[in-house]
Amino acid sequence: MFSATSLNRKNDRNETAVRWLLGGMTGLLVLPVVVILSVLVYKGGPVISFEFLFTTPTKGMTAGGIFPALLGTVLLVICALLASVPFGIAAAIYLSEYAPDNWLTRVINLAIINLAGVPSIVHALFGLGAFVVFFRFGTSILAASLTLAIMTLPVVIVATRESLQSVPHAFREACWNMGATRWQTIRRIILPNAVTGILTGVILEVCRTAGETAPILFTGAAFFLPLLPQSVFDQTMALSLHLFVVSTQVPNMPEGVPYGVALVLIAMVLIMNSLSIALRMYLRGRKKW
């Protein structure tokens, strides 16, 4: 009664084949990550020390530490966040909760998706034209972080909009029927329940911002600076550009230094990522519906 027909056997074989194929491809994807991380730790690990992290480069950057670049990246990320998060969240709230569903809204949504697809070097040239030249910020932390902010804005908007949309519509209707305005509904019900997704989006943005090189190349990142930046109108060093410099631009560079810089950069991103995952797990545990 349950003897296998030839069709059963064929389906069975396909099932096994597909499982191995999909599994194998997933394994291949993991491979580069593992290789990159192990090479970085193996070659860059010995370089990392307190001195490496917290002193200025010396002897044409072949010795000393990377503190100015590390500080610069942190400053750029913070300034970019300060600029993009309020604008991004405000725009997302408008698009998700207020905008009527008409052609203009659809065009704006399309524009945001396209903005995410613009190559970073184009953003860099825009930043150069707009912030450095037109607004006369010069090559500075301000110009560079504004460029980064514009580049990462779509990530914030899309993540925020999606987490707002994930709050059930019935909650809105229940609130509106009680005589709540749209804003009261957003503030009391929707935002508190969307905050997980918004935070995740923001942290993702941080990761992207930290690693970007092209947008800050023309707008505020410096090859080498003897002094730390004093204000947002100064130039700064940054880890990503520093990595490029120590890998290709300086003769007689000790082999470990570029790996060390890369390791620090990737560690920053990984730490932020893990934070984001931990936060998401924590907040999902408190999910209320």
Next chain:
Amino acid sequence: MVTVTAPQGATPHLEVRDLTIHYKQFAALENVSLEVRQNEIFGIIGPANAGKTSLLKAINRMDLFDSSMRVEGQILFNGINTRKVRNVYGLRRQIGVVFPLPVGLPLSVYDNVALAPRLAGTKNRSDLDVIVERCLRRAALWDEVKDRLMALGSLLSGGQQQRLTIARALSQEPQMLMLDEFSIAVDPVTTMRIEDVLKELKKEVSIILVTNLVQQARRLADRTAFFLDGKCIETAVTEDLFTGAVQDQRTRDYVEGRFG
């Protein structure tokens, strides 16, 4: 069964005149006229897509939140044309709504009930305590939740959540309560408890009861309207619908379960 008729001659609490509702091109409701009297339970029965929910949405001016919804005609609440009311938030506070599926907002039981008073500006904690307790008692939920007011409302059982939504609707101090097929996700015992609650509430508010359970309308409603395909086929004293004194054959068929 004794037929309870609402006092005749009093001004209708709610009057709907020639109401037509379109969603884009689709007509959900056509030329509906009816009136709901003070302190009566007005039942609305009819199959799906009859326009029952659309009527409730129009009464509460929810068309302002739905750009595809177009409403023509008049709805007079206490004699005031709601289509012309500026302060729609004030209007909505006068009318409490209960949905088919219980919507426990992701707040504590207490905060669920205190939300409407807070939206209206009540901040004083002891005032809120009084409102919360009174509304939960009126919704016959107080005894079950009084020890866990700070627990999440969405963790209550379905029947409890539905009574929580009723308590929430009452916290607005509404003059009218609209219930849209409230018993869909509620077990029969809880349904009976809620029905008892509604019979009590009738003394204080007018109630529109949309239901797809014909017998529920018979148990509760003073008068009942039969909706079909966006039209109000007829309105009659509820008991008349069941004793054969109906004018339209379709109403008789629906009430007797011989439909389609």
